[in-house]
Amino acid sequence: MPFLSVQNLYLYYRTRRGLVKAVDDVSFDMERGTTLALVGESGCGKTSTASAILRTLPRNVGRHEGRVLLDETDLMGLGDEEFRKKIRWRTISIVFQGAMNALSPTSQVGDQVAEPLRVHLDLEKEEAAAQAEATLQRVGLPEYIANRYPHELSGGMKQRVVIAMALVMKPKMVILDEPTSALDVMTQANIINLLKELQEREFLSYLFITHDLGLASELADQLGIMYAGNLVELGPATELYEAPQHPYTRALMNSVPRLRGGQAPESIPGTPPDLIEPPAGCRFHPRCPHAFEPCGWTAPELAEELRSQRTLEAAGLPAIKEVTVRDDQHLVVELAEAPKELASLGPLSRFVDGQKRSSPVYRGIKDLALDGGNVVATLHEPEVPGPVGSSHKASCWLLTRGA
Amino acid sequence: MPAPPPSVGIKEAFREAIRTKSGLAGGIMLAALIAMVVIVPIMAPYSIVKRWGDGQQWLDNPRYAAPVWSEWFTSKELPESAIFEPNDFRKIRINTTQFNLTFVSLRRSFTYTADVFPSELAMWAWATYGTGSTPSVIVTWIRPDGQEVEILNEGPQVRAPTPNTYPFSSTGQMSRSAQAIYNWALSFNATSLAPANSTTPWLYVKPEVTLFAVAGESMLDFRRAEVLKGEYAIRVELLGFTPEDDLDAKFIVYGTIFGLAGTDNTRRDLLIGLLWGAPVALAFGVIASFVIVVIQAVLGAISGWYGGWMDEILQRMADFLLIIPLLPILIIIALFYEVGIVQILAVLIVLGFVGSTTKVIRSLVLQIREEQYIEAALSYGAGRVRILFKHIMPRIMPYTFALIALSVPAYIFLEASLSFLGLGDPVLPTWGSLIGNAYSDGALFHGYWWWIVMPAGGILFATVAFSLLGYAFDKVLNPRLREE
Numbered sequence: 004m005p006f007l008s009v010q011n012l013y014l015y016y017r018t019r020r021g022l023v024k025a026v027d028d029v030s031f032d033m034e035r036g037t038t039l040a041l042v043g044e045s046g047c048g049k050t051s052t053a054s055a056i057l058r059t060l061p062r063n064v065g066r067h068e069g070r071v072l073l074d075e076t077d078l079m080g081l082g083d084e085e086f087r088k089k090i091r092w093r094t095i096s097i098v099f100q101g102a103m104n105a106l107s108p109t110s111q112v113g114d115q116v117a118e119p120l121r122v123h124l125d126l127e128k129e130e131a132a133a134q135a136e137a138t139l140q141r142v143g144l145p146e147y148i149a150n151r152y153p154h155e156l157s158g159g160m161k162q163r164v165v166i167a168m169a170l171v172m173k174p175k176m177v178i179l180d181e182p183t184s185a186l187d188v189m190t191q192a193n194i195i196n197l198l199k200e201l202q203e204r205e206f207l208s209y210l211f212i213t214h215d216l217g218l219a220s221e222l223a224d225q226l227g228i229m230y231a232g233n234l235v236e237l238g239p240a241t242e243l244y245e246a247p248q249h250p251y252t253r254a255l256m257n258s259v260p261r262l263r264g265g266q267a268p269e270s271i272p273g274t275p276p277d278l279i280e281p282p283a284g285c286r287f288h289p290r291c292p293h294a295f296e297p298c299g300w301t302a303p304e305l306a307e308e309l310r311s312q313r314t315l316e317a318a319g320l321p322a323i324k325e326v327t328v329r330d331d332q333h334l335v336v337e338l339a340e341a342p343k344e345l346a347s348l349g350p351l352s353r354f355v356d357g358q359k360r361s362s363p364v365y366r367g368i369k370d371l372a373l374d375g376g377n378v379v380a381t382l383h384e385p386e387v388p389g390p391v392g393s394s395h396k397a398s399c400w401l402l403t404r405g406a
Numbered sequence: 407m408p409a410p411p412p413s414v415g416i417k418e419a420f421r422e423a424i425r426t427k428s429g430l431a432g433g434i435m436l437a438a439l440i441a442m443v444v445i446v447p448i449m450a451p452y453s454i455v456k457r458w459g460d461g462q463q464w465l466d467n468p469r470y471a472a473p474v475w476s477e478w479f480t481s482k483e484l485p486e487s488a489i490f491e492p493n494d495f496r497k498i499r500i501n502t503t504q505f506n507l508t509f510v511s512l513r514r515s516f517t518y519t520a521d522v523f524p525s526e527l528a529m530w531a532w533a534t535y536g537t538g539s540t541p542s543v544i545v546t547w548i549r550p551d552g553q554e555v556e557i558l559n560e561g562p563q564v565r566a567p568t569p570n571t572y573p574f575s576s577t578g579q580m581s582r583s584a585q586a587i588y589n590w591a592l593s594f595n596a597t598s599l600a601p602a603n604s605t606t607p608w609l610y611v612k613p614e615v616t617l618f619a620v621a622g623e624s625m626l627d628f629r630r631a632e633v634l635k636g637e638y639a640i641r642v643e644l645l646g647f648t649p650e651d652d653l654d655a656k657f658i659v660y661g662t663i664f665g666l667a668g669t670d671n672t673r674r675d676l677l678i679g680l681l682w683g684a685p686v687a688l689a690f691g692v693i694a695s696f697v698i699v700v701i702q703a704v705l706g707a708i709s710g711w712y713g714g715w716m717d718e719i720l721q722r723m724a725d726f727l728l729i730i731p732l733l734p735i736l737i738i739i740a741l742f743y744e745v746g747i748v749q750i751l752a753v754l755i756v757l758g759f760v761g762s763t764t765k766v767i768r769s770l771v772l773q774i775r776e777e778q779y780i781e782a783a784l785s786y787g788a789g790r791v792r793i794l795f796k797h798i799m800p801r802i803m804p805y806t807f808a809l810i811a812l813s814v815p816a817y818i819f820l821e822a823s824l825s826f827l828g829l830g831d832p833v834l835p836t837w838g839s840l841i842g843n844a845y846s847d848g849a850l851f852h853g854y855w856w857w858i859v860m861p862a863g864g865i866l867f868a869t870v871a872f873s874l875l876g877y878a879f880d881k882v883l884n885p886r887l888r889e890e
Binding site for chain 1: 435775779781782783784785786787788789792796797800801
């Protein structure tokens with residue numbers, strides 16, 4: 004049994020526009036004493052995954068399901084009070100992003116580090132303070148820091164205090180939510196070294212959430228890549244860095260500037276999708292350079308492409324008068340010159356085939372038919388590829404079909 | 407996103423506030439008030455104030471006397487009261503055993519140099535006499551011009567230790583004295599102020615004027631009479647018929663100026679009222695403001711922190727209490743029940759447990775609760791109550807402090823308004839009740855300016871002190887007003 008096993012985890016938020024599918028069917032396992040880094044763009048659901056595990060949920064939760072097994076305890080089965088008493092800080096703690104604001108400005112840091120002890124163990128003030136001081140020393144801070152207020156500390160010191168706060172109850176696992184994002188590079192390196200040291204000394208497990216692939220490489224044993232609420236690739240860090248499988252992972256790796264080598268960083272075209280109505284099929288398909296026929300193309304996407312299309316005329320074909328979406332899989336195109344028979348679709352089919360090479364959206368077209376004077380385009384059913392591979396999994400048709 | 411409220415400690419806020427000009431001025435004024443509060447019980451013990459409404463306590467004071475320093479603003483010398491206690495009289499007592507007669511003579515001379523007439527004359531006489539014949543008491547007024555006027559010749563009404571009172575200036579009560587003075591004045595062809603057909607023209611005599619006036623035609627007319635300066639004397643004599651007969655007297659020539667703050671219609675020393683107004687106003691304002699603002703702030707924090715139905719209920723109650731008119735309600739309560747200052751305070755607290763501070767603090771807490779350390783505290787399992795007291799309350803404390811300072815003036819004014827209307831504390835003198843008394847006695851119409859100006863000045867001084875302090879706090883704590 005793995006130390007932490009997350010299976011089919013969902014976390015949706017209710018908003019006025021609809022459900023935000025922040026975490027959608029995420030599954031992963033991790034072993035004791037290792038680090039799993041979750042990497043992805045802002046808003047891809049990394050922090051929500053941590054929230055779903057630690058149940059630090061906002062009020063507008065729409066769906067919170069799945070199985071989270073920690074040391075063979077089903078966390079989702081625990082009541083809120085039980086979870087608070089047994090799991091929070093005793094087993095899992097969290098280091099929040101933005102250490103600058105994670106400390107209350109009005110109390111001394113020693114008090115704040117001691118707070119979880121007072122809350123959970125009901126310790127006397129002196130005893131809690133003594134343990135807090137010891138913990139501050141564990142993270143490499145002198146004990147007199149305990150009597151300081153947060154505004155008297157530097158960013159790196161504050162971050163250490165926040166880490167001390169997470170470690171004060173000696174948890175087995177720590178969720179690190181962008182623990183170094185507000186710090187300069189030197190301090191980042193210091194903190195990462197501290198985290199490594201602590202992991203070795205105290206056999207900690209880390210769920211490390213970051214948007215920084217480089218930083219993740221410092222700490223991660225396993226790497227998980229998230230995109231639009233999905234975990235698209237998961238595997239041992241070394242393998243994943245050397246041979247990324249998913250097109251998104253590859254694009255992400257190419258977007259990182261390198262000190263050596265002539266390769267310029269590349270951006271990923273398009274914008275991250277709206278999580279209220281995420282793209283059908285593979286959520287990355289609209290931005291994917293590889294996208295296959297069943298990756299999830301829908302009639303509205305094709306309609307948008309056709310409406311902005313002028314190349315039809317350039318190819319000597321009749322201009323498009325109107326494009327109507329019939330349903331997700333069917334599109335009706337009214338041409339300026341209505342084709343009279345099936346044979347006249349020939350040039351059109353050839354044009355579409357030609358476009359498939361450069362614009363992936365045309366690959367979604369399964370076939371063309373005549374209906375009255377209009378052309379009806381039928382699209383492939385979206386199919387989401389399941390994760391492929393055993394220790395190194397990725398969810399992409401690329402892996403099953405080959406490039 | 408709005409800027410989160412700046413986090414400043416109370417001490418720090420106070421230090422910074424004192425550094426601003428208005429804060430310094432407010433602080434000094436407040437310190438002066440506090441010094442006054444400390445000194446007052448020493449200067450005027452509570453036992454005196456308790457009898458504030460007791461007319462007997464103030465008999466030695468002149469009525470409607472201006473403060474002594476008002477003399478600086480006139481070119482005239484104004485008289486202070488001259489009080490002659492029994493010991494101040496030169497006493498001669500002669501006992502003739504042959505006829506069993508007793509003769510007592512009391513004499514006191516004094517110099518009158520003021521440019522205006524005294525305000526009143528009064529005498530008290532303690533007579534001891536046997537059960538047989540009643541002795542006679544004769545009072546003779548001896549003037550610098552050699553004139554002697556017998557202003558009293560009658561038997562005493564009561565035996566010592568109860569004094570016989572002779573309020574010479576109340577001519578209705580002392581009509582025989584008035585008659586004697588009137589007749590004496592007529593011998594100088596004085597013109598009476600009485601209407602020609604009056605059967606009792608002596609009731610128009612002002613003994614304190616005529617007895618001190620230059621003899622002549624104008625001596626009965628207080629508007630035209632001139633002061634005769636020089637050595638006056640009063641002689642009080644008793645002729646008794648037993649060896650035990652005795653007489654002691656006290657005589658007061660009431661002046662027109664008194665003390666640092668003057669007197670009112672019932673001869674009360676306004677200085678005592680003014681001094682005691684400070685602790686009353688300060689205590690009422692500070693306690694009301696402190697209790698109400700703290701309760702409102704705590705409920706505001708609860709409202710913002712817990713949200714939901716609790717928020718809804720507290721905010722709607724605050725809306726309700728904000729629109730109900732406080733003063734009319736207090737007036738109605740004060741009309742139906744005998745309320746002291748403590749009861750008024752209680753009603754204020756009950757009707758003000760939620761209000762504007764609830765709303766201000768709620769809006770601050772709505773910002774604070776989104777901060778990361780609150781989320782962190784929730785995630786390590788701290789209870790909501792613990793977070794409220796450990797993390798949220800310390801953040802709103804300095805604002806609460808500023809709000810307390812800013813709302814003190816409102817409560818001082820409220821108490822003054824109630825006292826002015828006569829609905830305040832029935833025993834304690836307050837600035838508001840002093841102004842109220844002055845108003846009902848027509849002080850402004852009669853020109854008793856000190857009676858109004860000084861308590862009003864007290865109210866102004868106290869409210870300005872707190873306002874200045876409050877503004878200074880506001881400057882330190884309000885992010886938009888922070889001076890760079």
